[in-house]
Amino acid sequence: MKRNAHAGCKGTGGLSLSILNDDELNSIHLATLEVMQKTGIFIDNQEARQRLGDAGCDVDAETKVVKFMPYLVEDGIRSAPSTFVACGRNPEDDVSLEDNRVYFTNFGEGIEMIDTFTGERHPTTKQDAINAALVCDALPNIEVYERAVLSHDVPQAVSALHNAEASLLRTRKHHFLGPVNGFQARKLVEMIETIVGGKDKLKQRPLMTFVNCPTSPLRLPEDLCDSVMVGAENHLGNMVLSMVMPGGSGPVTLAGDLVVHNAEVLAANTLVQVTRKGAPFVYGDSSCTLDMRTANACVGTPEAALVNAATARLARYYGLPSFIAGG
């Protein structure tokens, strides 16, 4: 039997969850601006406070709370590019993150592993990170690589560098990797410059996006600020992923959770944009509820799925590429 294409038929490709309409998204946005201006964000980094203050934020040096003027936040949203090319080793490995194009990545960061051959459970090592990168490189459905497992057997002061070495040499795919602090962020820039052939080449082929997490509620830790500033200055993308936990480190209502989440991520984007206007930024989310019985973060719950769907919508509303946990 033959089934030829319909003539002139409109089709819908893929699947999406539009759980918030534009009016609702606008309400979340306005509430976020209010929180950022009236409550402010705790910025635990002198240099970052300085830059935000110079840009027009209201900085309290004593409490380290920075109050964001709404226009600065909105300027930041506009100046972050809507299209983000996640560069792989070769142009054919590049992935274009924009609007509602969806890609998949592997899970990160695993801390234990069941050995394929012996069946034994062990804390992950650098060799596991190497193996994971090779597997991710081979799998066509994984389009970008996130550092998969932790290397327990290396000096932790330079763990990000070992992670990067393990995977940069084993997968051609774009890297999402946490630099942990400014020192390692600078070293990562040097590593990538070495691979691509210098500073200017890095601008054209930024192989890595830095990953950093705020400390909810409403706090950007010192190392996050250092890392994102290094990323922005050196033409690498920054993905800032909040893991605010409704009922634990944020409001128990999902709308309230979204506002706190949004405020943290947009504060980081504002810092990125005042560091270098137009620097690429990826909106990250791995928000999930706190289990009130065990105090565990529940990554796979109905609430997490709703928040994940909502943050993806929010990022699209802002015209920012997003990196969202699959709750």
Add this chain to the structure above:
Amino acid sequence: MAIKDIYQAVLDFNEAGIQDQIKAEIDAGTEVSALLNDGLIAAMDMIGERFSTGEIFFPEMLLAAQTMSKGMKVLKPVLTEHKTAMRGSIVTGTVKGDLHDIGKNLVSMMLEGGGYTVINLGNDIPVEQFIQAAEDEDVKMIALSALLTTTMPNMRKVVEILTSKGMRERVKVMIGGAPVTQAYADEIGADGYGSDGPAAVELARRLIG
């Protein structure tokens, strides 16, 4: 009956009323040590038990701890006057490199509820700061928390330094946090492991009374 009312106020999370109730009891001449032990602490023990059996969850535990803490504000000055001894001091904190503190704060509140004086150092605390805090003679225990497998080794360092300084006899060490286990406590020579707030209180009772 009177002490029972204080006990009940904690179980009812009566944050607004407990201070007046305790003041009235003190004025009526009720023994302050009984108000503390048979009222507040006994109630928190019951809260711990209900939590362990799954009857209540964290929000209720927090409400009870807040009620207890309100009550303590009124009771503490009187206790000092009557020289009623608290159960000793416990230093709590999350180890260096680790910014997670929800669990540690819950445990600290429950230990306070258990009648201990808690010195909560915060998170990302260097090994030396724990040792320094434990130099105070009143400190009978250090309670260490870690959520990351990479920061757990700092717990071992605290035990090692306490041993090398000859403080190990006086200062007990208990550990906790999501990746921490009894086996790890045994391995590093800690005195015990607690899986949650009530378990930590039970362990403290066993180790330091």
